[in-house]
Amino acid sequence: MHRARLAWSPELLEYDFGPGHPMAPVRLDLTMRLIHALRLPDLPTLEVADAEPASDDVLRTVHDDAYLAAVRRASTELEPDPVRGLGTEDDPLFLGMHDAAARQVGGSVALAEAVWRHEIDHGVNVAGGMHHAQRGAAAGFCVYNDAAAAIRRLLDLGADRVAYVDLDAHHGDGVEAAFWEDPRVLTVSVHQDGRTLFPGTGYPGDVGAGRGEGTAVNVSLPPGTHGAEWLRAVDAVVPAVVREHRPDVIVSQHGCDAHGNDPLSHLDVDVDAQRTAQQWVHALAHELTGGRWLALGGGGYAVVDVVPLVWASLVAEAAHAPLTAGMPLPADWRAVALEVSEIEPARTLGSTEPVGWRPWKDGWDPADPVDRAVQATRKAVFPLLGLDPHHD
Secondary structure, three states, X not given: OOOEEEEOOHHHHHOOOOOOOOOOOHHHHHHHHHHHHOOHHHOOOXXXXXXXXXXXXXXOOOOOHHHHHHHHHHHHHOOOEHHHOEOOOOOOOOOOHHHHHHHHHHHHHHHHHHHHOOOOOEEEEOOOOOOOOEOOEOEOOEOOOHHHXXXXXXXXXXXXXXXXXXXXXXXXXXXXXXXXXXXXXXXXXEEEOOOOOOOOOOOOOOOOOHHHOOOEEEEEEXXXXXXXXXXXXXXXXXXXXXXXXXXOEEXXXXXXXOOOOOOOOOOEOOHHHHHHHHHHHHHHHHHHOOOOEEEEOOOOOOOOOOHHHHHHHHHHHHOOOOOOOOOXXXXXXXXXXXXXXXXXXOOEOOOOOOOOOOOHHHOOOOOOHHHHHHHHHXXXXXXXXXXXXXXX
């Protein structure tokens, strides 16, 4: 049995908002080129499977009929619908939008099904992670919400509890909204403070509602947070709440726009820190779910020196063949990346030096803005989960 499956079809590159848009297909193209240059598909622990467009029945589990109809009109007639977020600066129209976005969903949902049925342990869809899409509207470069659809499919298949961990620089608002009152789904988002970044949501006091109170967890970090601080924040919140939730499956979103080179955020989380967080999520899956783990892409707009490195690492991690920190990147890939982008690519996969982060259990500093942000989250949500914000 293959331990991991990567969903990929070249047609995923057709999700293209046009020249100059940050969500450029080249970021996926260079990622897949690096994955092949590293010979990851040759691993006996990894298989690559086509991503097919999701059916309307699948899309209806997380989106309204009127919205699906609007996306179809936009796809064929280029008819804008700004009330539903279609034809805006963030989400301009393009022919074939419906099929391209539905393919992202299809890839993630098929992986979720395979993980649940124990056909594989881990699934990866680097083209997924479209976490801003709402039930009736596009938002933040996201037309359909594949993460929410995958979680919904897991619940429909019989999962009692799912944990969703979002490490994108932007708040995972669409997924959170989809399960705001659902106690079966824990949504944890570690992101830049919404007062300083789109979508302007995801505050510590946002904890869910009704029976779902306490199952929305938001770590809202100040601009400038660097890799060691970011790992400290992840360590301070994510393992404790995920363990307390006792999920049957972990779904994670690995948008890599928290990097200091990313043009659309103001965090400073290096490749090494992001790779470390991947390892932590992977370990939690084996500890808590018998290995059931679905990992998705997401944001990330430093398309040469960040996105391919982080997501190739994610695929290798899922295949139980982690890449070596600081290893030289293949010369043939670097040549193609330079030709395609006219940007000098990274020479190595991060640094050979481990990230020197300090665990939360060693104590926190109320004068430190990152520690204050973390403690605000712990104080808001830990008691609702039966955890002690000062000790757990």
